Amino acid sequence: WSWGGGGFGQLGHGDQQHQWQPKEVEAFATQRVVATSAGTDLCIAITSDGAIFTWGEGRHGCLGHGVDLSNQLLPKKIEAFAGQRVVAVSAGRIHSLALTADGTVWSWGGGGFGQLGHGDQQHQWQPKEVEAFATQRVVATSAGTDLCIAITSDGAIFTWGEGRHGCLGHGVDLSNQLLPKKIEVWSRE
Numbered sequence: 001w002s003w004g005g006g007g008f009g010q011l012g013h014g015d016q017q018h019q020w021q022p023k024e025v026e027a028f029a030t031q032r033v034v035a036t037s038a039g040t041d042l043c044i045a046i047t048s049d050g051a052i053f054t055w056g057e058g059r060h061g062c063l064g065h066g067v068d069l070s071n072q073l074l075p076k077k078i079e080a081f082a083g084q085r086v087v088a089v090s091a092g093r094i095h096s097l098a099l100t101a102d103g104t105v106w107s108w109g110g111g112g113f114g115q116l117g118h119g120d121q122q123h124q125w126q127p128k129e130v131e132a133f134a135t136q137r138v139v140a141t142s143a144g145t146d147l148c149i150a151i152t153s154d155g156a157i158f159t160w161g162e163g164r165h166g167c168l169g170h171g172v173d174l175s176n177q178l179l180p181k182k183i184e185v186w187s188r189e
Helices: none
Strands: 002-004 019-023 033-038 042-047 052-056 072-077 086-091 095-100 105-109 124-129 138-143 147-152 157-161 177-182
Touching (some): 042 086, 042 095
Parallel strands (some): 033 086, 086 138
Antiparallel strands (some): 002 019, 042 052, 052 072, 086 095, 138 147, 157 177
């Protein structure tokens, strides 16, 4: 079900109309959706078989469909996750995260603040593994406006992306972080 502003197709009803009350997303009529996340102008859903679908605004690759940067008015499966089971998703303003069953973090979309965690500020048009976590198992992730956070299986918390206003939790270091950086305040306890 979705409702609200639909100017980029982010409601998933096949049009760009606003919905004043909840309306079923008919594309999922024969599937069981187990998780969703709404970004600024995009949405993500995971189905019971671990597949991931995105729809809405496609600029910067934030829907994860490779060179197809068009807005999607209906949910479209991200083929890059074929053969993998996605267990969690989170949509930011123009980027997204996915967590697979093996604890791997994937990101795609706009990377202008480093919020994709790949060590640069490039956009990614399709999901790419956040390699900084290659030797760790991530158990939870969340995408903010232009930043991300992850919790590893040992309880460590990492943030990356836009550092303005101290939103990454690294004390007086307000710089953008292009790679996941551990929040040290809890390491001293």
